[in-house]
Amino acid sequence: MSQLLEVSGISVSFDGFKAINNLSFSIGHAEMRAIIGPNGAGKTTFMDIVTGKTKPDEGSVLWGDLSRNLIGMNEAKIARIGIGRKFQRPTVFEDQSVFDNLMIAVSNDRSPIGVLFFRPKAKDIAKVHELASTIGLTGELTRKSGELSHGQKQWLEIGMLLAQDPKLLLVDEPAAGMTLGEREHTTDILKEAAKTRAVVVIEHDMEFIRRLECKVTVLHEGSVLAEGSLDHVTKNQGVIDVYLGR
Amino acid sequence: MKNSFFMKNPSLLVFLGLLALFTLGVTLMSEAYGSGLVSTSFVKTLGKTLCLALVAIAMDLVWGYTGILSLGHFAFFGVGGYMIGMWLMYARTEIIVVNSLATSPIPATASEISDAIGSQIFGVVGSSDFPAIWMFADSLTLQLMMVVLVPGLVALVFGWLAFRSRVTGVYLSILTQAMTLALSLYLFQNDSGLRGNNGLSGLQNLPGADNIPQSVMSIWFLWASALALALTYIATSFVVSGKFGSVIRGIRDDEARVRFLGYSVEGYKLFVFVLTAIMAAIGGALYYPQAGIINPAEIAPIASIYLAVWVAIGGRGRIYGAVIGAVVVSLVSTWFTGGQAPNINLGFYEIKWVDWWQVLLGLSFVFVTLFAPKGIGGLVDLFTGRIAPSRKGAPLGPDAGSLREEEAEK
Numbered sequence: 001m002s003q004l005l006e007v008s009g010i011s012v013s014f015d016g017f018k019a020i021n022n023l024s025f026s027i028g029h030a031e032m033r034a035i036i037g038p039n040g041a042g043k044t045t046f047m048d049i050v051t052g053k054t055k056p057d058e059g060s061v062l063w064g065d066l067s068r069n070l071i072g073m074n075e076a077k078i079a080r081i082g083i084g085r086k087f088q089r090p091t092v093f094e095d096q097s098v099f100d101n102l103m104i105a106v107s108n109d110r111s112p113i114g115v116l117f118f119r120p121k122a123k124d125i126a127k128v129h130e131l132a133s134t135i136g137l138t139g140e141l142t143r144k145s146g147e148l149s150h151g152q153k154q155w156l157e158i159g160m161l162l163a164q165d166p167k168l169l170l171v172d173e174p175a176a177g178m179t180l181g182e183r184e185h186t187t188d189i190l191k192e193a194a195k196t197r198a199v200v201v202i203e204h205d206m207e208f209i210r211r212l213e214c215k216v217t218v219l220h221e222g223s224v225l226a227e228g229s230l231d232h233v234t235k236n237q238g239v240i241d242v243y244l245g246r
Numbered sequence: 247m248k249n250s251f252f253m254k255n256p257s258l259l260v261f262l263g264l265l266a267l268f269t270l271g272v273t274l275m276s277e278a279y280g281s282g283l284v285s286t287s288f289v290k291t292l293g294k295t296l297c298l299a300l301v302a303i304a305m306d307l308v309w310g311y312t313g314i315l316s317l318g319h320f321a322f323f324g325v326g327g328y329m330i331g332m333w334l335m336y337a338r339t340e341i342i343v344v345n346s347l348a349t350s351p352i353p354a355t356a357s358e359i360s361d362a363i364g365s366q367i368f369g370v371v372g373s374s375d376f377p378a379i380w381m382f383a384d385s386l387t388l389q390l391m392m393v394v395l396v397p398g399l400v401a402l403v404f405g406w407l408a409f410r411s412r413v414t415g416v417y418l419s420i421l422t423q424a425m426t427l428a429l430s431l432y433l434f435q436n437d438s439g440l441r442g443n444n445g446l447s448g449l450q451n452l453p454g455a456d457n458i459p460q461s462v463m464s465i466w467f468l469w470a471s472a473l474a475l476a477l478t479y480i481a482t483s484f485v486v487s488g489k490f491g492s493v494i495r496g497i498r499d500d501e502a503r504v505r506f507l508g509y510s511v512e513g514y515k516l517f518v519f520v521l522t523a524i525m526a527a528i529g530g531a532l533y534y535p536q537a538g539i540i541n542p543a544e545i546a547p548i549a550s551i552y553l554a555v556w557v558a559i560g561g562r563g564r565i566y567g568a569v570i571g572a573v574v575v576s577l578v579s580t581w582f583t584g585g586q587a588p589n590i591n592l593g594f595y596e597i598k599w600v601d602w603w604q605v606l607l608g609l610s611f612v613f614v615t616l617f618a619p620k621g622i623g624g625l626v627d628l629f630t631g632r633i634a635p636s637r638k639g640a641p642l643g644p645d646a647g648s649l650r651e652e653e654a655e656k
Contacts, residue, residue: 051506079508091503093496095642095654104492110509112517116490144656146635146642164508 002065004029004198005168010049010059011222019045020056021222027168032194034209034230035202037219038243043202044088046219047170051085052078064167080110084166088173090153092160094146098137101145101156102128105163127163135159135189151182158189168198175208187211206230218243255483256630257566262476269472278461289464290536295576296471297533298556300478302572303565304525305553310562311486312518313498313647315415317550318422319526321429322397324545326527327534328433329396331446332380333389334535337453339366340384370444377439393531394524401523402516409512409519414501415646423547433542445541449534467536474532475569478525482565485521494518499643555611561623563653570622579603619652632656 007025011018020042027033037043048054050061052075061070063081070078079085093101103120106127132138135155140148145156154174161169171190175183190212193199203209209216209230216233218226220243226236233239252259274280276289284292301323308314343362347354354362365374382388408421436442450460485491496504497511505511534540552575560571581587582603590597599606614621620634627633635656642649 074510075505076508076510079506085506087503087506091500091644093492093499093503093643095495095499095649096492100492103489104496105507107508112490112514115493115509116485116488118489120489144635144654146637146654147656160507 003027004031004064005050006060006062006067007046007050008060008062010056010061012045012049012054012056018222020049023059023219023223025217025224027198027200029167029198030194030196032191032199032212032214033201034212034214034216035200035219036204036206036209036216036243037225040221041219042222043219044172045222047085047172047200047202050078050170051075051083076110079164079166082165082167084161084164084169086154086157086161086169086171086174088176090150090157092145092148092153092156094144096145097142098132098145098148098156099128099141102131102159102163105160107163107165131159131163134162134192136185151178151186154178154182154186155189158186158193162193166197169193169200171199171201173202173204175203175205183208184211206234251484251487254487257564257626258479258483261479261566261569265472265476265479269469272468273465276461276465278459278465286461286464289461289468291577291580293464293468293471293536294533295573296468296475297529297536298576299569299572300471300475300529300532301526301553302556302560302568303475303478303482304522304529305557306562306565306568307482307485307525308518308522309554309647310557310564310568311491311498312494312515313501313645314515314519315419315554315647316422316519316522317419317547317554318426319522320549320553321426321545322401322523322526323530323533324540324549325397325400325429326393326530327537327540327544328440328446329389329393329527330531331449331534331540332383332392332440333386334449334451334453335367335446336363336380336383337386338448338451339363341453342366368441371436371442373436379439390531393527397523397527398520401520405516405519409515412512423550426545426550427547430542430545430547433545443541443543445539445544446534447539449540450536450538452535464536467532471532471536474528478528479565479569481525486565495649499641499645499648501645555607558611559614559621561621561653563649564623564626566626567621567623574622575607579607582606619650 003026005027007023010020010023012020023042023046025046035043035046045054049056050070052070052073056071062068063070093104103124106124108118108124109115129138132141135158137152137156137159140152145153148156158171158174174186174190178186187208190199190201201212215228216230217224218233218239225242226233226239272284272289272292275283277286301319305316305319308316308319340359340363343359343366347359347362360376361374364376368374382392404425408418413421432438433440434443440446450463452458452463455463486494493504493509493514497514501511556571556575557568558571559575560569561567582599585600587599589599618624620627633656634652635654637651639651641651642654
């Protein structure tokens with residue numbers, strides 16, 4: 001089976017500093033993957049490249065069965081072809097209700113004219129309610145999202161990603177600042193999502209990754225240091241030296 | 247119905263009612279149709295004020311709702327005025343010229359008439375030839391289309407260049423100031439084809455309507471301005487209330503998030519920029535026939551800054567706030583600068599409001615920004631019970647134009 005996303009040999013440098021150095025990465029259609037690495041390993045830059053925010057100096061990013069090149073596409077277009085991204089800090093529209101936040105994300109016509117005359121149909125409203133129950137925010141639909149707790153905002157943002165029906169979810173530190181109970185709920189949401197689509201999770205917390213029960217990619221200084229099961233990579237001497245040993 | 251258009255815009259019906267009452271009241275007190283309590287010149291002031299409220303709504307849509315602090319929207323207002331002014335001046339001069347040539351023994355040819363109109367209009371800048379931009383001036387229909395098309399196209403090209411390069415925040419404001427400055431400097435030139443610093447004049451006289459006194463005409467323009475304002479209010483309410491409003495408010499507070507949801511942020515900004523430029527132009531096309539004259543000083547950069555000040559003082563992000571700001575500030579300004587405000591004699595110095603009004607306006611802008619971010623429109627919250635969220639001073643989003651804590655609704 002062909003891969004969903006094939007990143008090969010990408011490099012990017014900022015003012016001479018090589019943030020990503022000949023990095024290759026691939027993920028299948030319904031797969032969960034965790035990316036770990038110390039600060040400055042290039043995890044967020046990697047996401048920036050895949051989502052079109054940063055252009056790599058070299059290398060290729062190929063998408064889907066048709067192997068479309070993502071380099072050169074703008075962020076909005078990449079989002080529309082099926083890559084959803086969650087930022088490190090929860091970013092939701094704080095001045096708008098949870099319902100509106102989800103409705104804005106539900107996949108529909110994205111053109112200005114189409115949106116101007118858009119009126120939610122029964123299936124759109126049903127979709128919002130279904131998502132709200134998945135992320136556990138059914139009781140909060142009418143509240144302004146700015147009032148939500150940190151953890152609830154994280155879930156709302158994940159819900160907004162799911163609403164887009166993406167084929168690939170890129171999730172940057174979803175568990176940061178969460179309580180234990182919230183973390184468990186987050187793991188459940190992500191595992192459920194990974195049954196039907198690819199999910200890439202960037203995370204520092206080893207316990208969180210252990211609960212995801214997935215393949216792990218370790219980044220260091222902009223390239224892949226090790227890849228495999230969590231037990232496998234934690235036994236790797238290189239990983240112990242740069243990351244775990246500290 | 248819970249989700250009906252009027253339920254989502256509770257201010258709409260109140261506003262339309264007040265506007266209708268106001269228009270009726272002025273009509274019944276006018277010299278033409280009523281008691282004559284309100285002078286014709288004050289009717290014109292009120293009619294012009296309604297046009298300023300219209301352009302303020304456009305400013306609120308682009309700044310208060312979309313977060314683009316454009317300091318150039320008054321240029322579109324002026325261009326709209328120029329476009330209608332060209333027809334008014336041409337058509338009226340044509341009637342005068344034809345009448346005066348009718349008495350000559352040999353009937354004048356078409357080219358003689360055209361030359362005579364040209365020397366009448368452009369004699370003041372030492373020319374008599376019609377520049378190419380006047381080619382549609384003889385047709386009201388075409389020139390009315392130009393009211394919409396010219397500012398729309400200028401906004402489209404300017405906006406496309408600016409938004410495509412992702413110019414945002416203060417840099418975009420500076421760019422729009424440069425645009426309006428360049429436009430007014432260009433129009434100041436005698437060979438710009440629009441009579442240089444003389445501008446277009448005599449616009450209060452509608453061609454072929456010499457028998458209609460100004461007292462009646464002023465009321466007609468008041469009605470037209472009120473209608474245009476009402477339609478703008480309804481259109482803007484429609485734009486901001488649905489999912490489109492959700493998207494543009496998202497762009498205001500956090501445009502990166504909107505982009506990663508798959509929306510073309512640049513496309514939306516361009517759409518709003520062009521739409522509001524057209525609204526502003528329509529306001530200008532109704533304003534300048536009431537003012538009687540338009541010249542390049544009208545679209546000086548300061549005019550667009552005033553526009554932002556009105557919206558800030560009225561309260562941005564609420565449509566009625568823009569209307570209140572424009573109406574209050576421009577009427578108070580008329581009062582102060584018209585010499586009606588009594589001077590204050592301090593013994594060693596006499597405060598003449600004609601000079602000091604600008605200082606007062608500047609101070610009130612600073613005061614509102616620092617201490618009353620909701621503006622005058624925030625007073626409405628005392629009745630509706632709307633309260634701001636408690637966020638320890640954090641704005642509603644990471645972007646420069648995002649809503650401030652005090653401006654938001656809990």
